[in-house]
Amino acid sequence: MRIPWLKKKAASLAGVDIGSSSVKAVELRKKGKALELVGAGIAELESGAILDGEVRKAPVVSAAVARVLEEGGVCASDVATSVAGNAVIVKRILVPAAEGEALTEAVLAESQRQLSSDVSELNIDYQVLGPGSAPKTLDVMLVAARREMIGHRAEVLSASGRNPVLVDVDAFALQNAFETAYRPAAGKRVALLNLGASLINVNIVRDGSPLFTRDIPVAAHYAAALQKSLNMSPAEAEALKGGKEGAAVTETLVGSVAEAREAFLEGLAGEVSRTLSYFRQLVGSTGSVELDSAFVSGGVARLPGLCERLHREMNAPVEILDPLRGMHCSESSLDAEHLAEISPRLAVAVGLALRSFDER
Numbered sequence: 124m125r126i127p128w129l130k131k132k133a134a135s136l137a138g139v140d141i142g143s144s145s146v147k148a149v150e151l152r153k154k155g156k157a158l159e160l161v162g163a164g165i166a167e168l169e170s171g172a173i174l175d176g177e178v179r180k181a182p183v184v185s186a187a188v189a190r191v192l193e194e195g196g197v198c199a200s201d202v203a204t205s206v207a208g209n210a211v212i213v214k215r216i217l218v219p220a221a222e223g224e225a226l227t228e229a230v231l232a233e234s235q236r237q238l239s240s241d242v243s244e245l246n247i248d249y250q251v252l253g254p255g256s257a258p259k260t261l262d263v264m265l266v267a268a269r270r271e272m273i274g275h276r277a278e279v280l281s282a283s284g285r286n287p288v289l290v291d292v293d294a295f296a297l298q299n300a301f302e303t304a305y306r307p308a309a310g311k312r313v314a315l316l317n318l319g320a321s322l323i324n325v326n327i328v329r330d331g332s333p334l335f336t337r338d339i340p341v342a343a344h345y346a347a348a349l350q351k352s353l354n355m356s357p358a359e360a361e362a363l364k365g366g367k368e369g370a371a372v373t374e375t376l377v378g379s380v381a382e383a384r385e386a387f388l389e390g391l392a393g394e395v396s397r398t399l400s401y402f403r404q405l406v407g408s409t410g411s412v413e414l415d416s417a418f419v420s421g422g423v424a425r426l427p428g429l430c431e432r433l434h435r436e437m438n439a440p441v442e443i444l445d446p447l448r449g450m451h452c453s454e455s456s457l458d459a460e461h462l463a464e465i466s467p468r469l470a471v472a473v474g475l476a477l478r479s480f481d482e483r
């Protein structure tokens with residue numbers, strides 16, 4: 124998907140994913156046909172800096188952006204970022220076949236008809252996916268996001284000293300990262316799930332097109348679930364969540380952690396299952412809805428047992444997405460082991476950095 128807002132010209136740009144718990148940045152360059160990682164990093168954000176997708180503490184967020192760019196060796200002065208969640212509407216619409224200005228007008232007219240929000244408060248963009256199901260129509264992916272939200276993200280990036288040139292959507296950046304790293308075979312239906320601190324970005328893709336996208340709000344954080352069920356401090360719960368419980372706690376606690384993890388996994392599996400049912404309901408009448416495979420990314424992708432649990436739920440093999448798959452990394456400042464550990468969290472940032480190579 125190639126849906127940008129802002130659309131300024133940029134020679135090369137870095138991707139900056141501003142999540143509710145952390146900022147991730149990636150810069151790539153092309154070396155012949157191969158992609159090379161120039162810089163990458165993560166900075167954790169204090170809780171409350173971003174709430175419900177809104178930037179609440181702009182100076183804190185822009186300081187984190189500046190830090191991650193500097194420490195991650197990201198040099199590009201132009202940056203791309205993304206938005207997600209309930210401020211974003213992604214919808215497939217059917218419009219009368221047209222081109223250029225006439226097509227834009229047709230899309231805007233249809234948006235006005237279909238969106239309940241005030242269209243003047245939205246930034247609207249679209250991409251033609253192909254001919255529509257009815258004669259002389261086009262199948263169009265409409266993307267709308269609250270103008271204010273895009274503005275806030277751009278301000279944070281400017282305040283960090285960089286130049287915001289493009290605003291994408293998490294789910295589409297995720298798709299670009301996946302397609303570049305894995306080159307899926309034609310006709311394969313793949314579910315992409317980016318499991319973060321506040322949202323699960325879902326994008327079911329086939330042949331380069333999103334069949335279904337949805338951002339599910341995360342009901343409970345894993346660390347919070349541990350904290351509550353085990354009656355411990357937030358710091359203790361954070362330390363436990365990586366599955367490193369053996370070193371720090373007693374055997375009884377190990378059992379309780381496993382129980383809390385099971386309960387958390389059940390909750391997640393339930394959310395994913397409800398979303399898949401909805402997907403099946405939506406497209407079921409027009410064809411098969413079986414998945415060929417699924418990939419998980421984001422911080423929660425590292426949760427022990429997640430892939431196995433989701434495999435049962437989705438009836439398809441599930442693996443952890445490595446958005447850096449097949450890329451070279453020549454920078455000695457980037458520690459390979461650390462990169463391998465954080466790579467699933469970089470999926471959206473990689474997808475954004477890939478926009479550098481868009482035809483302009």
Ligand SMILES: Nc1ncnc2c1ncn2[C@@H]1O[C@H](COP(=O)(O)OP(=O)(O)OP(=O)(O)O)[C@@H](O)[C@H]1O
Pocket residue numbers: 141142143144145146318319320321322323344345346364365366420421422423424425426427468
């Ligand atoms: N090993 C792990 N097991 C389970 N959860 C983990 C693990 N490591 C990190 N997390 C969780 O992953 C989340 C952070 O992931 P990520 O950086 O992808 O989120 P984000 O992009 O900031 O959030 P969002 O995009 O939803 O606003 C946190 O909730 C953190 O507790």
Ligand SMILES: [Mg+2]
Pocket residue numbers: 140141142143319320421471
């Ligand atoms: Mg995220």
